[in-house]
Amino acid sequence: MDTAVGIVAEYNPFHNGHQYLAAQARKMAHADTVIAIMSGNWVQRGEPAMFDKWHRAEAAIAAGVDLVVELPFFGAVQPSHIFSKNAVKIAQAVGCDALSFGAEHPDMDYDVLIANQPVRADAFKRFDRPYATIFQEYLRKKTGIVLKEPNDILGFGYANANHELGNPLKLYPVNRKGANHNDKCLEGSLNIGSASAIRNEIQRNNLAAIKDFVPKTTLEMVGKSFQYDWNQFWPFLRYELIESSIDRLHEIYQMTEGIEYRLKDSAKKAQSFSEFLNLVKTKRYTYARIQRLCVYVLVQCFEEDMLEEPSYIRPLAFNQQGRKHLNQIKHDVDWPIITKVTDEQIKNQLLLDYQSSMLLQTISNENQDIYRYPIIKN
Incomplete structure (x- = not known):
């Protein structure tokens, strides 16, 4: 059987750094197939992806990835440790032998961090600072390792999830090149910019500024695809917060x-989503946590739904190598491989994916689940 390496991604949008990681992952893992486990229409920070999952998956296949499968909503729009755990489970289920990811410090000793993490989360019952900050300080004091960069934190999450599952995947951290994760400006000789900076230029309709930082196929996708942002959903959110008890x-x-009191009160006062966020924000609550709560309100997410375990594989796009991999695993994988969405699947497995994607469909009138099939690139 061919070997496969997984990459956990949002591709929001797919840029040169993602293309570099895919190539390095294939090389380091000696893999025949590169598989992306990609967030769907909403991303980890509680934001709508700028472009829908189908356009982003197609751009990834055009630029070096062989197969893109969806990370379900209940796994994607989560704090990093739950996000990581769900992604690693899907990587294992879809037949990955290895997992590769970008890291600011690829030589970080994850085993030491895993061995020294606290057993009980209630060690951090502090209300003046975010949980993640206190957790990272605890590890620094115990190990001397500074865990604060975004990709390092996710890398630790993947390593920890892999450890909990019995280390089924070999890990290949790749040194992050070019811009830092949250850089707002596009510059540098490597032509690798942050997704944040690229999105900023797209919002300004300044496609000339991004052309050296994204593959040609991404540039074409950006020019013709519907763009989403929180402002489009603000009226729906405001209504839900004000009218819900x-x-x-x-x-x-x-x-x-x-x-919930703060959210409701702020929704009554705010005239825009950005004003609303600023009214809700405190030292305790990060913007990401607030935005995730807002998505949960819109989609009507409850604990029993959001703590589901992944149980299906949903390919969004693949090339011939990706198709070959799916054919190799389909008789051995324990989970169903969903290529056509049915009403029964929406009711039993895909409800949150469907509901969250219907929000986008309401804005753009572009089908997201019903009547959609994996994109196949030759």
Whole structure:
């Protein structure tokens, strides 16, 4: 059987750094197949992806990835440790032998961090700072290892999830090249910019600024595809927050410490989504956590739904090598491989994916699940 390396991604949008990682992953793992486990229409920070999952998957296949499978909503729009765990489970299920990821410090000793992490999360019952900050300081004091860069944190999450599953995947961290994760400006000789900076230029309709930082196929995709942002969903969110009772809001996933009162009050006062975020923001709550809560309100996410275990493989796009890999694993994999969405699947497995994607469909009128099939590139 061919060997496969997995990459966990959002491709928001696919840029030169992603293309570099795919090539390095294939080389380091000696892999025949590169498989991306990609977030769907909403990403980890609680934002709508700038382009829908189909356009992003197609751009990835055109630029070096062989197979893109969807990371379900309940795995994608989560704090990093849950995001990582779900992604690693899918990588294992789809037949990956290895997992590769970008890291600011690829030589970081994950085994030491794993061995020294706290056993009980209630060691961090502090309300003046985010949980992640306190967790990272704890590890620094125990190990001397500074874990603060975004990709290092995700890398630790992947390593920890892999450890919990019995280390089924060999890990290949790749030194991150070019811009830092949250850089807002596009510059540098490597033509590798941050996704944030690329999105900023796209929002300004300045495609000339990004042409050296993305593959040609991504540039073409950007020029012809519908773009999403939170402002389009703000009226729906505001309505839900104002009209829902406090008791109903309290039932929403991760709605803790009375933040539902703050969300409701801020929705009444704010005239825009950015104003709303600034009204809600405190030292305790990061923008990412607030945005995730907002998505949970829109989609009506409850704990029993969001703590589901991955149980299916949903290919979004593949080339001939990706098709070959799917054919090799289809008789051995324990999970169904979903290529055509049915009403029964929506009811039992894909409900949150369907509901969250319908939000985008409402804005753009572009089908997201029903009548959509994997994109096949020759």
